[in-house]
């Protein structure tokens with residue numbers, strides 16, 4: 161039985177295309193060790209455009225309004241052991257720099273990973289998009305504690321907290337229903353915030369946070385634990401606003 165379970169977990173990670181080195185947020189596999197856990201994670205310690213960052217070195221830029229073309233419902237939700245992840249069908253997109261990026265999934269971190277002017281938020285969501293050419297773009301959304309988030313609740317109602325148990329989202333739930341009305345944003349160049357910490361990722365951080373209730377954030381934190389990588393040095397980068 162044990163052997164069977166290990167085999168199916170192995171298959172799962174193959175399908176997900178994950179690296180096999182175990183990584184986490186505490187102890188021997190915490191973020192400061194990621195770069196040493198596998199050769200494939202080298203960029204986690206040697207990269208110069210790593211995420212998350214403290215957004216505090218701004219340049220005024222005339223950023224184009226964010227073009228969000230989301231229309232289909234979120235498919236399923238899973239606690240994958242690192243985060244709570246919601247899968248999309250690839251038909252939702254944003255267009256940035258004239259490139260169309262399709263939404264693959266979105267997931268959560270408690271507390272936030274990026275900081276805005278030195279401030280952490282109790283929760284941050286990352287909407288991960290990929291272009292046809294294989295480039296990545298993440299839209300980051302901050303959550304403050306406040307009014308209950310009805311749209312987030314649709315996801316929570318379907319969530320099986322047990323690791324690896326993916327479940328269909330039963331209520332109609334479009335990912336952009338989580339977005340604030342005002343889609344103005346900060347922009348910088350960064351990386352994945354989890355191994356292998358791949359760089360060349362376009363980051364769009366929405367300026368306007370939304371709310372979730374204390375109970376909702378606590379419920380998610382209880383499942384995910386503290387899953388935020390510490391902020392990384394900006395080095396030569398600036399933040400466009």
Ligand SMILES: [Zn+2]
Pocket residue numbers: 267268269286353
């Ligand atoms: Zn993330």
